[in-house]
Amino acid sequence: MIRPLTEIEKRAQTAVKKLRDESLLQGNPFMIYHKSLPKGKYYMEYPDGKMKIVSVSRKLNDFIIESELSQQQADQIRKRLNSKHN
Structure with missing residues (x-):
């Protein structure tokens, strides 16, 4: 069972969504x-709708693309993240 978000968690979630929307725009x-991702791995969402799994390379001071998600996988991730705690 998922516990309800506190007021501060709701505000933080709203702020992150706004930052995401502004960055992509x-x-x-x-x-x-x-x-759900292994330690050191992240989703990187791009303005064109693509989504990749990346890791950070301190040596290269850049991201390393581990894999690219299909459009269907990216849509499922977005749906799961957007519907969480709503």
């Missing part, structure tokens, strides 16, 4: 942490 990718 400005043509920038948006990195998403999710506990």
